Amino acid sequence: MYRAGWIHYTNVAPILDDLVLPAGVNAVTGVPTQMNAALLSGEVDIANISAVEFIRNADQLAALPDFSVAVLGSVYSVNLFHSVPWEDLKRVALTAQSATSVALLEVLLRESGLSPSLERAEGTAQELLAAGYDGVLRIGDSALREWYGVVGPLTETTSMTALPHHKGGVTVTDLAQKWFELTGHPFVFAVWAYRQSAPPPAELLQAMRVARRHGIGHLEEVAQRHAQRLGLPERVVQHYLWNFRYHLEAPDRLGLNEFAAKVAPNHPPLVFGPALPGD
Template identity: 50%
Template sequence: MSYILGVPRYANTAPLYHFLEEGEGLVFRYGVPTELNRWLLEGEVDLSLVSSYFYLKNADRLRPLPDFSVADLGPVYSVNLFHRKPWSELRHIALTTESATSVRLLHYLLERDGLEVRYTHEQGGLELLERYDGVLLIGDRALSTYVGLLSIVPESVHQIPVQPGGVFVSDLSMRWFTHTRLPFVFAVWATRSHEPPPAEVVRRLRVARSLGLGNLAAVAGTEAQRLNVPERLMQHYLWNFRYHLEAPDRLGLEAFASAVGLRYPNCFWEV
């Protein structure tokens, strides 16, 4: 019988599975985070990367692996609110339908700043700014959209503009860091709480991650070609991520749970 792994096909998750091969009982099923969340609860996948907000909301039904995450300390570059008005003047925002975590983080950041904003779920890109004050994009689309606004490829991360092409780009992970000085955890590997993951599958995931991080230039080259973005920017983008759910990441996850009124269970599989 096959063991089904739920995988979001985003560049920032590629180091986790670039060197992981299907076969020997392991099968991939690709989807966006909201699909993967649903599939895991419904039993259509056995182990999946799920969004952190979804995990926290369903902590009684899910349990994560102890040492895997997709997290970031500071700017993430791919969870962006694009807007033409300043942050303090935002009143109506178009939301991605791909990620519950990014949407909830945006709600929290705006509420914390005392802003009353209306939200509409819409598919699309920057053309939505003709009808909305801002549009939230995540993952590959957010990264490609941001790169598309750049007139030149910066030599240094400190030269990356925050208003390229006259469009404000608010990086939600950076806003979280400015407020908390903690990493933000976007996703964890999790299974249903009554179905522990096979040790061999976890071993293969750990080996694949080691190979991915040890050969990050190769992973970045593949993803840069796929998305048609400069390889140097892709390398920096992937360097930023934290994939091991270390102590600072767990503190960040706990802080996010508290910020959105959820319980942090601090309960992981022992594998």
């Protein structure tokens, strides 16, 4: 039995919502840190894992050559909520759910010449800011909801790209947008990696491509489903989803390689599996 470990945030809904696993494949779900650990320990054979874990373990892992979770510019769901200006950050709360987002924040702070205290703490942005942190890193669906709670509401006459990033004493800095301003490249948050000793069956890759093609072609329906679950306007979720780059194209690889150089200068060479015919 081939084992898949899926991180089923909204950002991969266009791939995973309608994925029909072929015979001989089963799947479990979890948060990024859980699936990172499961892949490295051999509990699962393939997972959409944090890019930084792929980089740091490139001697053991290979990535599918045409699947990614990447953005060029704003991502909306990897945010630093802060009550002081970026340059005045002294104490920042970090989530334990995402290694890549933490590593990205560390790179961006270092590139800004900053070295605030970084502490593990879980809770909403508002709770942790009220507890005395200058900044709070939030990721995933909860970060998307909390972002909209600060910058919304979105009216019928306003654009997602025209929403404020500061309200009520809280500033929201989108880390992917800050990466783009620094490098001009997309940021790859996750790749679909597998243990080099256990490449995926061709039937699974084809099923993933079929699911992705269907999900991207029916993005409005995907957004409607997840908007209800998230308690967000459909327009917000649809805009969020169509920002993503799911194919690990040349610009995404440039961004991934630049991030690798900044976060792990002596990393092993990144390995990408052979492409199979199809979408």
